[in-house]
Amino acid sequence: MFGQCGNWFGYNAMNGWGGIGMMIFWVIIIIALIYFFSKNRTTISAPYSESNALSILQERYARGEISDEEYETKKKALSKSR
CATH class of the missing domain: 1.10.1200 (Non-ribosomal Peptide Synthetase Peptidyl Carrier Protein; Chain A)
Structure with a gap:
C-alpha cells in the first residue's frame, strides 16, 4: 500500500493530475492572496478627500x-x- 514514497493504491502522485493538480492548487492560492492583499491595501490606504x-x-x-x-x-x- 505505502511501499514506495508517493505511491498509494498503485497510483503515483506525479502521474496524471497529481503534480499538475498540486501546482494549480498553489497557483490559485497565491493569486487569491495577492488579490486579497491588493484589494485591502487600496481600500485602507485611500486618503480622505x-x-x-x-x-x-x-x-x-x-x-x-x-x-x-x-x-x-x-x-x-x-x-x-x-
Whole structure:
C-alpha cells in the first residue's frame, strides 16, 4: 500500500493530475492572496478627500436624504475646511 514514497493504491502522485493538480492548487492560492492583499491595501490606504465628501453630500441631496438647508450648511462647512 505505502511501499514506495508517493505511491498509494498503485497510483503515483506525479502521474496524471497529481503534480499538475498540486501546482494549480498553489497557483490559485497565491493569486487569491495577492488579490486579497491588493484589494485591502487600496481600500485602507485611500486618503480622505474633501471632493469625495462633497460628492457624497451631493448624492445624498439628490436622493432626498437631506433637506435644502442641511445641504447648504454642510456644503459651507466643507468649503471652510479647505
